[in-house]
Amino acid sequence: MSKEFVALVSGGKDGIFAARDCIRNGWVLKAIVNLEPVESDELDSFMFQTVGHEMLPFIAEAMDVALIRQPLVGESMNTDDLVPDGFGDGDEISA
Secondary structure (H helix, E strand, O other): OEEEEEEEOOHHHHHHHHHHHHOOOEEEEEEEEEEEOOOOOOOOOOOOOOOHHHHHHHHHHHOOOOOEEEOOEEEEOOOOOOOOOOOOOOOOOEO
């Protein structure tokens, strides 16, 4: 039985490295998945990296796998360096 996976990749090196490591350990990459910004890059987010997302079609083609994209909606609500007391409304994104 083969071990299959999809890789959540933003376009940066971390997702690509993780996918490569899985492949080296015998897993079979089936697709690259990406949350694509709808209107503009989300540069202030601590949760979603969008820089490099325009390279995903080329990365998927080079890796010979499907590219699955879904729109990233909303915007950063709190871009402070410190974590607020507890988590709740206003942590990261709003729709």
